[in-house]
Amino acid sequence: MGAEQAWLLAAIPAGVFFVLALFGRYLPRGGDYLGVAAIGASFVLFFFVAADFLSFYDFEAHKTFITESISWSEIGNFKLRQGIHVDAITIVMFAVITTVSLMVNIFSVGYMKGEPRYYWFFAVLQLFVASMLLLVMADNLLLVYISWELVGVCSFLLIGFYWEKRSATEAAKKAFITTRIGDVGLLIGIILLWKETGTFDIQQIIHAAEAGEIGQTYLFVSIMFVFLGCMGKSAQFPFHVWLPDAMEGPTPVSALIHAATMVVAGVYLTARLLPIFEAADGALLVVTIVGLTTALLASLIAFAQTDIKRVLAYSTVGKLGLMFVALGAGSPAAGLFLLMTHAFVKALLFLGSGSVILGTHHNQEMDKLGGLWKKMPITGTTFFVATLALAGLPPLAMFWSEDELFASVNHEWGLWALVLAMLAVFATAIFMVRLFIRTFAGEPRDRQVHEHARETPLVMTGPLVFLCVLAVVSGLFVFNGVGSALGFPGGIGEFVFLEEPERYAIDWTLAGISLAVAVAGVLIGAYVYWGNSLVRSTRLAEAMPRLYAALRNKFYIDEMYQYVIDRGVLGVSYVVSWFDRYVVNDTGVDGSAQVTGYSGSILKYLQTGRVPNYAMAITLGVVGLTVAGLLVRA
């Protein structure tokens, strides 16, 4: 079992998907054990693949990859190969996807118990994970696009899992259509790159771009189209609207979408194609600006949301923005490291909120929660750790990744970007503390909900604890010592990189500022939101009523889209439908039918029914034609 067989990671869950989709309903317990076993097998295989890959890894040359492909089709000169490409980025993504998916799968066994279509949930979950694993090891853009769309359709199925609920179907449609708009860009970008280089192979395209074989403008335009797809999938402004609505799906799905399988696809693809972004002048600046805009916007909106999952959704949007900022600074190490730590923390937060929702019998409004820590000690504690981790406190995971981010941003863009990125981190700290206080701390706001709250079973708390440990320690991968012990000396900075490996070194000034920002955020959050009366936060909201209303309504972005759809799309549709009705249908279709009918009603009198008339017509016709033929020849 070596890295060449990495395709098995995706093949096993994909196979189980078919088994579950076809026969799941006849299996005892809906076949959930098959799902857990499949992802578990992928998880175990990952270690073999990683060990094999690390044994190959050339720490002097630092550019190791293992590739394996088959000829898919040959039409004339056009040759298409499909295969896998395993390198450092793939290994990191494998680690994130298999770990989080396994935890989500186990958690779902408890969370989804007794739900209708239980088997179907697990079936689609397998396909979701399989397509994401395929995405990160695809060696050509065509396979990337195929698995990209598979991921999209799985998210559609899972967000709309409760399709009896209208809001769930609406959210599923919104997620699918919004990301599709970006995907059109991705497809255009892939075609543009193929047209110029004649290949779909990612490494060859990167090589061509780095060698300057593609014109600057052409390269910039095509990579921007690709980035449009990444923005859609990773919920970057202005495509971020689908992610908060995607909360309509079952909570484990939210954990999966936010941490491992859906939104990180865009970050992954940008990281994978980062050399092309680097080669195209100005592309990295666009990535940075999009990331910063999204991060700030989402962090602000999260302040005024009251649904637990919605707050978490906006924090994800914000962190994804920061991942793009890291990539925009030309540091895939920072981007992927942030992706990894965020995945563990965010999966923990979502599974924690799922535990809260189940423990309080489907309550997810913060206004009705509060004081749950005592009732749900394990959920409460893990959630507390995750909150602090997301706020960016050391020594928890995200402190280190954000430190790496700040260092690369400072190096690449200087102060302005650094300040903006820190503002986003600061805001995250405040609203995460708000979320925690209003859910777990203080006095219960709704007695009845509090009375009936109970801790969830081991099958759910187990994954929480496991992820909690990762949320604490996964930040340490950045260090040389930890990396050496695990087989990649130099830490993640020397494992994943763009041009030169960079060993992580603490910049004490930056780390100090980052720590100060996080602590200040936590303290301010605690000061404003502590206690039951909400006096301070209410006063704050009343002091800035217009800002508060704008935040609460998510800056009216959804309304703006709705307006555009109502006026623009429906207006155009009205004109088109008018044209269709009156020109195409009434004039074209009905008109030609009427002409035929009218001419028939006149010409029918030629049909006398008398045989001699017909015989005479035939004879005259033949004679006439003969005479005409003779005249022409003469």
Added chain:
Amino acid sequence: MVPLENYLVLSAVMFSLGVYGVLARRNAVLVLMSVELMLNAVSLNFVAFAAYLDPERITGAIFAVFVITVAAAEVGLALAIVIRLFRNRATSNVDEAAMMKW
């Protein structure tokens, strides 16, 4: 040997008589007989050309045999129609058989 032109003239005369009969006669049986005349004119042409152009083979004669066979079948069908017409309308005048119209 009789020259080819004689056969062709005879055939043309027979064909014209047949056309005249089909157009001018009103009795369905006579119309059918005129049709036979036209067919025989054509067969005569076939045989004459066969004898003059390609005496070794008898391609034209075979065609004539086929024409006779088809004509026999056709007359069988047509006479059946005429009998049905006579049963229904008590006439064999083709002018009165004008049911097939709007």
